[in-house]
Amino acid sequence: MATTHDGKPTSRVLWVDRFLALIRITFVVLISVGLIAFVAQQIDPQNPLARWLNPDATGLTAPQFKGLLVTGLAQGAMYGLIALGYSMVYGVLGFINFAHGEVFMVGAMSGMITSNKLAEAGLWEDAFVFSLLFVVVTSILISTATAVIMERIAYRPLRGSPRLIPLITSIGVSFFLQNMSVVLLGPGAKSYPSLPSWLSQKRSLLGFEIEGTKLVVLLTAAVSMAGLWFLVERTKTGKAMRAVAEDKEIAALMGIDVNRTIVTTFAVGGAMAGVAGILWGILFRSVIHTTGFLPGIKAFSAAVVGGIGNLGGAMAGGLSLGAAEATAPLVLLEPLGVDGVSQLRDAVAFAVLIFVLLVKPSGLFGERLSEEDRA
Amino acid sequence: MTAISNDPSIYETPGINWRRQIRFGLIGALSTAFISLAGMPVGLDGRSIIQPVLSMGYLSLLWVPFVFASIAGSEVVLEGMAERQRSARDLWAGALVGLGSSGGVVLLMILIQNFDLRDPLVNWSPQLLELLSFDRSAAFGMVIWLVLGTFLGFLGGSMHVVPQKFRSATLTVCLSVFGVSVLETFLTDLLEGFGLEGLTDLVYYKRGGLEVLGAVAVAALALAVPLIAGPRVARVKTQVIEMPSEERRRVNLALLAVSAALLFVLPFFLGKITNELLANVGLFVLLALGLNIVVGLAGILDLGYVAFFAVGGYTTAVLTSPNSPGFSPELPWPVALIAVVILTGLVGLFIGAPVIRMRGDYLAIVTLGFGEIIRLLFLSDWLSGWFGGAQGITNIPGVNVGIATVKGTDPRSVFLLVLVFCGIAIYVSWRLENSRLGRAWMAIREDEDVAEAMGVNTTNTKLMAFVVGAVLASFSGAIFSAKVGSIFPTSFLMLVSIIILVVVIVGGMGNITGVIVGALVLIGVLGGPKQPGLLQEFSQFKLLIYGALLVWMMLKRPEGLVPNVRRTRELHQEEFLQDAWLKGEIDTDDQEGTA
Numbered sequence: 010m011a012t013t014h015d016g017k018p019t020s021r022v023l024w025v026d027r028f029l030a031l032i033r034i035t036f037v038v039l040i041s042v043g044l045i046a047f048v049a050q051q052i053d054p055q056n057p058l059a060r061w062l063n064p065d066a067t068g069l070t071a072p073q074f075k076g077l078l079v080t081g082l083a084q085g086a087m088y089g090l091i092a093l094g095y096s097m098v099y100g101v102l103g104f105i106n107f108a109h110g111e112v113f114m115v116g117a118m119s120g121m122i123t124s125n126k127l128a129e130a131g132l133w134e135d136a137f138v139f140s141l142l143f144v145v146v147t148s149i150l151i152s153t154a155t156a157v158i159m160e161r162i163a164y165r166p167l168r169g170s171p172r173l174i175p176l177i178t179s180i181g182v183s184f185f186l187q188n189m190s191v192v193l194l195g196p197g198a199k200s201y202p203s204l205p206s207w208l209s210q211k212r213s214l215l216g217f218e219i220e221g222t223k224l225v226v227l228l229t230a231a232v233s234m235a236g237l238w239f240l241v242e243r244t245k246t247g248k249a250m251r252a253v254a255e256d257k258e259i260a261a262l263m264g265i266d267v268n269r270t271i272v273t274t275f276a277v278g279g280a281m282a283g284v285a286g287i288l289w290g291i292l293f294r295s296v297i298h299t300t301g302f303l304p305g306i307k308a309f310s311a312a313v314v315g316g317i318g319n320l321g322g323a324m325a326g327g328l329s330l331g332a333a334e335a336t337a338p339l340v341l342l343e344p345l346g347v348d349g350v351s352q353l354r355d356a357v358a359f360a361v362l363i364f365v366l367l368v369k370p371s372g373l374f375g376e377r378l379s380e381e382d383r384a
Numbered sequence: 385m386t387a388i389s390n391d392p393s394i395y396e397t398p399g400i401n402w403r404r405q406i407r408f409g410l411i412g413a414l415s416t417a418f419i420s421l422a423g424m425p426v427g428l429d430g431r432s433i434i435q436p437v438l439s440m441g442y443l444s445l446l447w448v449p450f451v452f453a454s455i456a457g458s459e460v461v462l463e464g465m466a467e468r469q470r471s472a473r474d475l476w477a478g479a480l481v482g483l484g485s486s487g488g489v490v491l492l493m494i495l496i497q498n499f500d501l502r503d504p505l506v507n508w509s510p511q512l513l514e515l516l517s518f519d520r521s522a523a524f525g526m527v528i529w530l531v532l533g534t535f536l537g538f539l540g541g542s543m544h545v546v547p548q549k550f551r552s553a554t555l556t557v558c559l560s561v562f563g564v565s566v567l568e569t570f571l572t573d574l575l576e577g578f579g580l581e582g583l584t585d586l587v588y589y590k591r592g593g594l595e596v597l598g599a600v601a602v603a604a605l606a607l608a609v610p611l612i613a614g615p616r617v618a619r620v621k622t623q624v625i626e627m628p629s630e631e632r633r634r635v636n637l638a639l640l641a642v643s644a645a646l647l648f649v650l651p652f653f654l655g656k657i658t659n660e661l662l663a664n665v666g667l668f669v670l671l672a673l674g675l676n677i678v679v680g681l682a683g684i685l686d687l688g689y690v691a692f693f694a695v696g697g698y699t700t701a702v703l704t705s706p707n708s709p710g711f712s713p714e715l716p717w718p719v720a721l722i723a724v725v726i727l728t729g730l731v732g733l734f735i736g737a738p739v740i741r742m743r744g745d746y747l748a749i750v751t752l753g754f755g756e757i758i759r760l761l762f763l764s765d766w767l768s769g770w771f772g773g774a775q776g777i778t779n780i781p782g783v784n785v786g787i788a789t790v791k792g793t794d795p796r797s798v799f800l801l802v803l804v805f806c807g808i809a810i811y812v813s814w815r816l817e818n819s820r821l822g823r824a825w826m827a828i829r830e831d832e833d834v835a836e837a838m839g840v841n842t843t844n845t846k847l848m849a850f851v852v853g854a855v856l857a858s859f860s861g862a863i864f865s866a867k868v869g870s871i872f873p874t875s876f877l878m879l880v881s882i883i884i885l886v887v888v889i890v891g892g893m894g895n896i897t898g899v900i901v902g903a904l905v906l907i908g909v910l911g912g913p914k915q916p917g918l919l920q921e922f923s924q925f926k927l928l929i930y931g932a933l934l935v936w937m938m939l940k941r942p943e944g945l946v947p948n949v950r951r952t953r954e955l956h957q958e959e960f961l962q963d964a965w966l967k968g969e970i971d972t973d974d975q976e977g978t979a
Binding site: 023025028029032104105122125126162163166167170171172173174175176177178180181182183184185186187188189191192193194195302306309310313347348350352353355356359360362363366367370 | 423687754766889930935
């Protein structure tokens with residue numbers, strides 16, 4: 010048994026461990042109480058169990074709940090797309106590319122610019138599908154270029170330096186890109202042109218009332234995810250990416266161009282972020298220089314929730330985080346008697362991150378990292 | 385390269401890397417175009433450096449050809465290799481880079497003339513074109529730019545041809561003229577305090593900027609002072625170094641006491657604006673010293689550091705303000721401070737405990753999450769019964785110290801109070817750095833597993849870093865809320881954490897002097913998240929500059945402006961080993977400098 014310097018045996022269970030256990034238990038208890046109270050409300054709002062913590066509780070109707078869920082899933086799909094970039098870069102280089110959220114913002118910004126230019130020329134209304142495709146392609150190109158340039162200037166010279174150095178650098182890059190948008194494009198929020206009504210009208214699908222835009226978001230995410238899966242699992246480039254993620258030196262010995270593979274990784278992540286940027290534009294129709302910050306952090310949380318390095322996990326993590334953040338305030342917090350719950354959405358997303366890291370740091374679906382990155 | 389043969393042609397074909405020159409020329413072109421489109425020339429034109437000749441707006445472009453040419457011309461000389469013989473060709477290489485850089489401006493001018501991209505790019509304006517063409521015709525402006533760029537590039541290239549002495553003289557002159565011009569507000573204020581207005585009127589133009597003669601005088605002074613005083617200072621320095629350690633310590637202590645006394649007298653000679661500015665710098669010195677312990681000594685990247693600042697500020701507000709919505713004991717500030725310290729320490733433990741076991745980079749994001757959660761909680765309606773939500777808490781009384789009340793309306797007293805706390809923080813940091821705990825922190829920073837194997841209780845040690853950092857930040861928060869008199873959640877954005885991080889990194893992680901220098905340079909000159917610095921015109925660009933600075937520092941000088949000896953070794957370990965290997969010796973000199 011280990012001893013301290015003055016010879017007392019140290020206990021294997023430190024007070025921190027006890028404290029951590031306490032936090033975990035508190036989390037679980039709060040979630041269960043919230044859920045029980047919610048279920049009680051759903052059964053009967055006058056239920057004493059439901060009125061115990063929050064006497065004003067009204068519960069949710071089924072359509073309300075479904076609406077929340079769909080909104081959450083659509084946003085979650087977007088987080089998932091961004092999370093792929095975090096997850097891939099983490100898998101390959103072992104660091105959090107903090108500036109990835111800003112690549113997403115750059116995608117949304119360039120989409121805003123091109124779509125407004127198209128709307129000025131009258132093409133946006135006349136040939137909507139074609140214009141949208143054009144906007145998506147330009148925004149993918151621009152955000153891919155951003156990601157690649159970023160890698161070349163800021164990250165490549167730092168490969169092999171202590172772990173926190175590239176992370177701090179990426180914070181600087183993120184700060185720079187955000188403020189670059191401010192000085193070049195001005196500080197205010199900018200809006201996308203309005204969408205045609207056939208796209209934004211509600212449709213019912215599998216018992217869900219779902220807006221067309223959200224459907225587009227979910228479909229696009231599914232298609233991109235399938236494409237990415239094909240790229241990573243079925244092509245030679247993907248094989249190289251997996252090899253580099255496993256061990257850079259041995260991959261290089263096997264004749265893989267490590268630098269090029271890393272650039273490809275950044276490029277693919279950037280392209281996904283570009284797609285997500287357009288989806289943001291379609292969903293919210295407004296973009297500002299800070300647009301990338303919160304979705305970026307949440308997407309990173311999604312990547313961790315799903316297990317970092319695990320691409321399917323990143324998407325699943327995104328969907329679950331989106332659903333959790335949309336429903337948890339009303340399902341868990343409202344029954345607990347918290348006021349103004351919708352303000353706490355972002356806090357819920359962070360709490361999910363903390364909870365997952367405390368309970369299962371390797372994520373829900375298991376992380377896929379090489380030994381050296383795990384250290 | 386060392387000469388192998390005597391064939392003169394080898395000497396006459398100096399291997400200038402022309403591709404490198406062209407690349408730097410292109411980067412220079414992109415930089416000038418970006419700076420113009422970012423609106424710096426127009427936004428900074430109001431600030432003049434040397435009255436009619438040079439304004440900050442033009443300087444924001446003119447430094448590019450000079451600096452890029454001189455960087456493009458610099459070459460790494462490997463250990464054991466001879467330096468390449470410089471020749472007139474280097475001048476032309478510099479001129480090429482300069483031409484390329486100014487080419488960016490010219491290209492932009494042509495584009496602005498022919499296209500209208502004002503819709504997305506806000507600075508694509510006729511105003512910019514006018515400024516770039518020096519208020520004359522565009523063609524005239526373009527020619528001037530090309531000539532000027534080439535000339536400056538030529539000068540930049542010449543920096544490698546002229547002797548070292550000349551190079552450092554140029555640098556001194558440029559920096560001192562720029563520095564005196566930047567420090568105008570401060571120096572005017574200081575000289576006024578000593579009743580020397582005559583001197584300021586002589587050097588500075590009435591509406592800002594140096595007079596031409598003033599600039600010449602400053603340059604002459606900058607050259608003359610080192611020439612006259614240099615040898616004497618060097619002599620005194622060697623004398624002090626050669627003293628027996630006992631005596632040296634006494635001299636150092638005396639110096640310290642004198643400078644501390646001077647600092648405490650200084651506020652009485654300064655005006656309101658300068659005192660306010662220095663008080664802000666002091667608040668950031670406190671924050672940065674705290675973060676320095678967490679990031680610099682213990683190597684834990686805490687991105688939610690603003691949380692402790694917020695908790696310190698809000699606790700003070702709740703305990704002292706009569707307007708506190710929930711609980712309002714209206715305690716005097718010093719009593720509240722005790723509660724603040726205890727509470728922030730506990731919050732430090734509470735945030736630290738869950739994150740302490742995580743991987744370093746996860747920890748960074750999770751602390752960032754905690755920082756945001758705390759801000760969101762202060763902002764929320766849920767807790768607005770306690771903290772006022774978006775309305776915040778107002779009417780916070782100042783600090784009553786018997787003879788006077790320290791309040792925001794009296795910046796001098798605030799500055800004095802901040803100075804006292806900075807003194808405490810510096811003393812604490814200094815003592816901790818050389819204590820058992822400090823050595824344990826550094827051991828963890830270098831290698832956590834090894835530290836644990838050597839018997840360091842890593843969990844407790846890291847938590848101590850969190851708690852000490854939190855307490856230092858809470859001092860700053862407590863003073864902040866007494867100074868401002870009201871407190872809102874918007875003062876505690878994540879931005880603040882990042883800015884403190886930039887201060888610590890630019891100054892030098894793990895080095896007390898470095899952190900203070902970093903705060904003076906960044907917060908004092910460029911300004912804090914909301915506080916203006918000496919260069920007020922920079923307010924819209926400062927965050928951009930902070931970001932760029934952070935990246936640049938990490939790439940080129942991760943140890944900071946004033947490096948900590950041990951930290952530098954960690955960061956450049958490979959290079960040191962390589963040097964030692966090349967010199968045929970393994971460096972066994974483990975003596976630590978006290979930088």
